[in-house]
Amino acid sequence: MIPKQDRRTAIVVPGLLGRMGRLVALAARDDARCALVGATLREDRPEIGGDIGLALEKGPCGRVVHATLEEALEQELPGHMAGTVVVDFTTPGNARAHAQACIAKGAALVVGTTGLLPDDTIALEQASQQIPVLVSANMSVGAHLTARLAALAATTLEGADVEIVELHHKHKKDAPSGTALMMARAVAKARGQKDTFRTARSGDAPRVVDEIGVFGVRGGDVVGEHTVYLFVEGERVELTHRVSDRSIFAKGALRAARWLVGARPGLYTMADVLE
Numbered sequence: 001m002i003p004k005q006d007r008r009t010a011i012v013v014p015g016l017l018g019r020m021g022r023l024v025a026l027a028a029r030d031d032a033r034c035a036l037v038g039a040t041l042r043e044d045r046p047e048i049g050g051d052i053g054l055a056l057e058k059g060p061c062g063r064v065v066h067a068t069l070e071e072a073l074e075q076e077l078p079g080h081m082a083g084t085v086v087v088d089f090t091t092p093g094n095a096r097a098h099a100q101a102c103i104a105k106g107a108a109l110v111v112g113t114t115g116l117l118p119d120d121t122i123a124l125e126q127a128s129q130q131i132p133v134l135v136s137a138n139m140s141v142g143a144h145l146t147a148r149l150a151a152l153a154a155t156t157l158e159g160a161d162v163e164i165v166e167l168h169h170k171h172k173k174d175a176p177s178g179t180a181l182m183m184a185r186a187v188a189k190a191r192g193q194k195d196t197f198r199t200a201r202s203g204d205a206p207r208v209v210d211e212i213g214v215f216g217v218r219g220g221d222v223v224g225e226h227t228v229y230l231f232v233e234g235e236r237v238e239l240t241h242r243v244s245d246r247s248i249f250a251k252g253a254l255r256a257a258r259w260l261v262g263a264r265p266g267l268y269t270m271a272d273v274l275e
């Protein structure tokens, strides 16, 4: 009898025990369309060399935690899997090394890390000439829908003053959030404007015609909230997106990873997946 083909997407997770790394790994473990095949931790962690499942405080899965992405990608994989995708939610500064490891092994790369450095962006653009790379500061479907609705509202409400306010937990490092900037870019693109935004207003700072304001608020444990305000004389529209469970980002990243398998080399965003 011919064995049923395993077309699962092989997922490799750098930074396994980061908040997002852990959620991606657990989501991959629970998704019948994915297989969690590799993971890394920084060199000083005692879990290195042990079973990924045990590091996650779950049952063993027979795959080992490595100290580098190269080693994690070196492991033997069942040849019949659909393809290997590295899903990276770590810290800025890792993109070049991670992209090079993916190129060496022909793996695709999903990057959810925010606050990327200029060198990260250059490295990902260069890598995308050889492998499929998807970068998105927000992997939630609802956030992308909000950006699309904001673009529609900004062209429908002619001349509307657009201001975007985002709320995040007090540990978030970058501001304004990548998602707020993504929404602002969607509005600017729909209106045919340049994507330069006002990110602070203080002292004598009147509103300039057509400017788009993008402002961050930080505190407590807010997972992520974005409101796009569109003001015209006599009325205003508010579009709000709230995340209540950050595993939504992990599920979105796996959706992106499955979409990336078989894609041509190129630089993609979540919008490509949803379209």
Ligand code: NAD
Binding pocket: 014, 015, 016, 017, 018, 019, 020, 021, 040, 041, 042, 089, 090, 091, 092, 094, 111, 112, 113, 114, 115, 136, 137, 138, 139, 140, 246, 249
């Ligand atoms: P975190 O600090 O909990 O986790 C980051 C982990 O990466 C840490 O455990 C760190 O040790 C590890 N790490 C860093 N460099 C590494 C390397 N070279 N090798 C192995 N591990 C390495 O942070 P978090 O809350 O998990 O967020 C991670 C990133 O994801 C942040 O940039 C955050 O803003 C972003 N994020 C993006 C989305 C999205 O939808 N795109 C959603 C949530 C968070």
